[in-house]
Amino acid sequence: MNDHIAEILVSQEQLQQRIQALAGEIAAAYAGQQPLLISVLKGSIVFLSDLMRALPCPHAIDFMATSSYGAATESSGVVRILKDLDEPIEDRHVLIVEDIIDSGYTLDYLRGLLLARNPASLRIVALLSKPARRQVDVPIDWIGFEIPDKFVVGYGLDFAELYRNLPFIGVLKEELYKA
Numbered sequence: 454m455n456d457h458i459a460e461i462l463v464s465q466e467q468l469q470q471r472i473q474a475l476a477g478e479i480a481a482a483y484a485g486q487q488p489l490l491i492s493v494l495k496g497s498i499v500f501l502s503d504l505m506r507a508l509p510c511p512h513a514i515d516f517m518a519t520s521s522y523g524a525a526t527e528s529s530g531v532v533r534i535l536k537d538l539d540e541p542i543e544d545r546h547v548l549i550v551e552d553i554i555d556s557g558y559t560l561d562y563l564r565g566l567l568l569a570r571n572p573a574s575l576r577i578v579a580l581l582s583k584p585a586r587r588q589v590d591v592p593i594d595w596i597g598f599e600i601p602d603k604f605v606v607g608y609g610l611d612f613a614e615l616y617r618n619l620p621f622i623g624v625l626k627e628e629l630y631k632a
């Protein structure tokens with residue numbers, strides 16, 4: 454599987470170090486509160502599982518699923534909810550946990566949807582951001598790493614459901630997804 458990777462962008466060690474730092478900042482921002490971490494399936498589950506174990510404050514988790522690209526590598530701009538939250542979020546301090554913000558369509562849509570449910574606060578942490586690809590401006594409170602405009606896999610991120618188990622963030626070889 455590693456021979457499908459052109460380049461490692463973020464190593465296992467870099468990921469763990471950055472997540473420890475993010476967890477410290479996030480815990481400080483939620484001092485005295487019990488935030489609800491909302492993970493956007495499926496890409497963010499690996500990030501969530503490391504982040505929550507690094508997070509010293511008490512918190513709950515919940516999951517949402519939106520329509521994915523399928524086997525395409527470009528966002529269509531159309532976002533659909535495939536699975537909604539289990540619990541209401543009114544008066545909760547909500548933190549959306551995302552794997553990557555690319556065009557921004559997904560987070561922009563989710564943010565509007567969740568804000569309409571009147572949470573006490575709504576913040577966003579994204580492990581990765583591709584600023585060069587942004588189509589809509591979404592306020593992100595914490596970003597793990599800014600990366601160039603390349604299609605990446607690993608650490609939860611997939612191409613056609615594969616590569617999620619790689620422990621690092623790598624660039625997928627172009628011949629594997631470009632005709």
Ligand code: IMP
Binds near residue numbers: 496554556605
């Ligand atoms: P956006 O709506 O364009 O911001 O896309 C966000 C979603 O697209 C992410 O949550 C990922 O699931 C997926 N995505 C965007 N870029 C990549 C990538 O480089 N590799 C894998 N998935 C990606």
Ligand code: MG
Binds near residue numbers: 493494497551
């Ligand atoms: Mg995602």
